[in-house]
Amino acid sequence: MLPEWLILWGGMAFTLMVWSFLWKTNFWYRFAENVFVGIGAAHFGVVVYHGTLVPNLFTPLGKGNTILLIPAVLGLLFLTRLMPRKYHWMSRYPMALTMGVAAGTALRGTIQGTLFPQITAMFKPLTTLDSWIVLIGLVTTVFYFIFSLEAKGVSKSIGQVGRFIMMIYFGASFGSTVMTRLSALLGRLQFIFGDVLHVMK
Amino acid sequence: MSKDARERWILYALLIVAMSFPLLRPLGIPLKISKECKAAYDYIESLPEGSTVWIDFAYRGAAAPESDPQAYAVMTHFFKKNLKVCVFYCIAESGPYAKIVMETTAKEQNKKYGVDYIDLGYKPDLDAALNGMARDFRSIFPTDVTGKSVADFAITKDIKDVNSFAMFFVLHTGAPGIDSYFKQIESQFKKPLVAGMTAVNFPQLLPRFNAGQLKGMVSGVIGAAEYELLVKRPGRAVAGVDAQSLGHMLIAIAMIVGNIIYLRSSRTGTKGGN
Numbered sequence: 242m243l244p245e246w247l248i249l250w251g252g253m254a255f256t257l258m259v260w261s262f263l264w265k266t267n268f269w270y271r272f273a274e275n276v277f278v279g280i281g282a283a284h285f286g287v288v289v290y291h292g293t294l295v296p297n298l299f300t301p302l303g304k305g306n307t308i309l310l311i312p313a314v315l316g317l318l319f320l321t322r323l324m325p326r327k328y329h330w331m332s333r334y335p336m337a338l339t340m341g342v343a344a345g346t347a348l349r350g351t352i353q354g355t356l357f358p359q360i361t362a363m364f365k366p367l368t369t370l371d372s373w374i375v376l377i378g379l380v381t382t383v384f385y386f387i388f389s390l391e392a393k394g395v396s397k398s399i400g401q402v403g404r405f406i407m408m409i410y411f412g413a414s415f416g417s418t419v420m421t422r423l424s425a426l427l428g429r430l431q432f433i434f435g436d437v438l439h440v441m442k
Numbered sequence: 443m444s445k446d447a448r449e450r451w452i453l454y455a456l457l458i459v460a461m462s463f464p465l466l467r468p469l470g471i472p473l474k475i476s477k478e479c480k481a482a483y484d485y486i487e488s489l490p491e492g493s494t495v496w497i498d499f500a501y502r503g504a505a506a507p508e509s510d511p512q513a514y515a516v517m518t519h520f521f522k523k524n525l526k527v528c529v530f531y532c533i534a535e536s537g538p539y540a541k542i543v544m545e546t547t548a549k550e551q552n553k554k555y556g557v558d559y560i561d562l563g564y565k566p567d568l569d570a571a572l573n574g575m576a577r578d579f580r581s582i583f584p585t586d587v588t589g590k591s592v593a594d595f596a597i598t599k600d601i602k603d604v605n606s607f608a609m610f611f612v613l614h615t616g617a618p619g620i621d622s623y624f625k626q627i628e629s630q631f632k633k634p635l636v637a638g639m640t641a642v643n644f645p646q647l648l649p650r651f652n653a654g655q656l657k658g659m660v661s662g663v664i665g666a667a668e669y670e671l672l673v674k675r676p677g678r679a680v681a682g683v684d685a686q687s688l689g690h691m692l693i694a695i696a697m698i699v700g701n702i703i704y705l706r707s708s709r710t711g712t713k714g715g716n
Contacts, residue, residue, distance in 0.1 A: 263454055281535060288534040292563040296585040346569045350625020354655075358629070362653030413645045417662075420641035421508065423689040424663045427461060427682045428507025434465050441465050441681065 249437045256429050378406040453696060460692045464684030471684050478651055479668040482636045482658020486519055486609070493608035494526040494601065498623075499540040500533055505615040505640050511666035511679035512638035513543045513613055519673045521551035526597050527559040528607070532568040532618045537587070556586075556595040563587035568618035572626035576604035604631045609657075614639040620647070628655055638665070 243251075258273035302309050315335040321328045363379060365372050381403035390396050435441035489495070497516070501509040520527045531540050540561065548559055555561075562583050565571040575582040579601045585591055592598040600606065610627055614620040614637050628635045634657050639647060641662030650656045660669050663686050666679035 263451075285534045288537060288564050289566065291589070292534075292587065293565060296589060297582075300584070342570060343567075346573050347625060350569070350622075350629055354624035354626075354629030358653050358655050359649060362649070410645065414642070417641045417644050419693055420662050420664075420686070420690070421505075423457075423461070423686060423693070424508045424641065424682075425504060426457070426689070427663065427685050428510075430458070430462055430465055430685065431507070431678055431682060434462065435678075435681075442468055 253433055253437045256433065260429075377402070382406050457689060457692055460688045461685040464688055465681070468681070469684045469688075471687050473664070473667055473671065473680075473683055475668045475672065476661075476665065478648075478659035478661065479665050479672070480658075481651075482638075482660050483519070483669065483672045485634065485636055485657040486516070486523065486525075486611075489523065489525060489608050491524040492526065494528060494597070494606055495520060495609045495611060496528050496530065496607045497611045497613070499529065499531040499536040499543075499613050500619045501539065501613050501615040501640075502533055502535045503539075506539060507682075508640045508662050508666065509613045509615060509638060510539060510543065511663065511677055511682075512660050512669065513539070514547060514677055515666055515669040515673050515675060515679070516611060516613075516638060516660070517543055517547040518551065518675045519669075521547055521553050521558065522673065524558075525608075528562055528598070528601075529559060530562045531564050532571070532622070534564045537564060557597055560592070560595055560597050561587040562592075568622040569626055572622055576626060576631060579603055579606065604633060607633065609634045609636060611636045611638070613637075614643055614647070616640075616643070624650070624655060636660075641665075 255273050255276070258269040261267055262270040298309055298313060302313070315338060318331045318335045321331040363375070365375075367373055367376065381399050383403070384396070385400040385403035385407070387396075387400075392400055431441065486495075497513075497520070499509075499513060517527065527544075529540050529544055531537055544559060544561060547553075548555070553559055563586065565582060571582050579598075580592060583592055583598075586595065586598075592601070604627060610623055610633055612620045612623055612635065620635070620637050620639075623635055627633050635655065636658045637647060637656055638660040639662070641664070644659070644661040647656065647659060651659050660666060663679050663682050667683045670676050670680050
């Protein structure tokens with residue numbers, strides 16, 4: 242276990258190395274980047290081995306649950322991508338199965354979990370200004386994406402209202418992005434002033 | 443140094459100064475609790491004591507400044523309410539963050555591992571993991587993160603499927619994240635969902651809250667600060683509100699000034715707009 246002072250000052254040094262990218266790409270920035278990628282990959286490998294392969298595969302196999310050999314072999318077939326090109330076809334079987342399972346699990350949930358609830362939420366009594374804004378926003382935005390109709394006259398005007406509504410959303414989204422990026426800076430400043438230098442009030 | 447680079451550096455320097463100053467000398471800018479955050483707090487508050495809840499630490503280091511304070515505040519609330527907490531993470535890197543938050547808040551609230559909370563660890567492919575867990579908990583989670591059977595822990599010995607959980611809380615930052623919970627948990631099993639999220643995700647998830655698919659939302663550092671105040675555990679988020687506010691102010695001023703310069707230079711026909 243590393244001493245705490247080394248972890249803190251090391252963290253601060255790596256923060257400054259990454260910030261040095263604001264000046265220009267340099268050796269110290271690339272060093273920090275490579276260390277981060279290396280540690281991340283190693284950590285991921287250890288977590289997957291101990292958290293998934295051991296409890297969900299090796300232990301049940303050891304207890305005689307031999308049916309798990311099928312997903313194990315399919316998983317290993319993915320690695321044929323690392324072999325010479327003539328063996329690559331073998332990786333298509335687990336890939337096809339993965340895609341099929343992903344599509345199957347996602348499809349029902351996407352319709353039930355996104356499409357229907359969001360459409361249902363649109364059908365509200367038009368008793369408030371909010372509900373009118375939502376209705377106008379929805380109709381005009383959908384109208385903007387009707388490409389089979391030539392955009393001129395009234396249809397162009399409706400589409401432009403939809404475009405305006407989308408711009409408001411993009412503005413809100415950009416504002417939120419700025420908030421998140423500033424939070425990342427805030428986190429590092431709190432680390433430096435609070436954890437390392439102990440000058441934060 | 444070019445003019446562009448110099449102007450960029452002035453903005454960086456101003457931003458660091460503006461955000462550092464309130465950390466060293468707090469300004470005490472008032473904070474109003476948002477209705478989305480209050481809804482999250484009220485929903486958790488309404489759960490019966492002893493209920494089992496699920497929390498997914500779906501964030502990486504880049505989102506930790508926003509998600510960590512949210513996690514501390516929400517875990518504190520869970521423990522204060524005597525809820526049983528199952529901790530899971532759909533992103534492998536989240537493990538160390540979850541462990542620190544879990545152990546710190548459990549120690550503060552005098553809670554015991556295996557009885558009041560458990561670390562279920564990481565599982566890949568969130569959709570498949572949730573789909574399997576919802577039908578047969580132990581087929582996906584035979585052990586906790588240390589490799590001990592979940593049957594040996596008081597908190598998990600009676601958990602069979604999704605119906606054993608009173609609520610799901612997701613600290614969402616992107617994919618994998620809360621979309622899988624909408625698809626596999628909320629829509630199919632009608633289980634309540636509450637989310638903490640980075641501010642950038644707030645506009646995308648607001649329609650879900652308005653549609654009743656989310657019972658509450660805690661957004662960004664500001665949301666975390668609101669929740670810290672609600673659970674009476676002021677921490678890093680409350681301390682950062684002043685800095686965040688000054689940062690926003692500076693960016694807004696820079697955008698206004700930048701646009702004025704751009705408009706003036708385009709009117710006079712000179713090159714500008716940087």
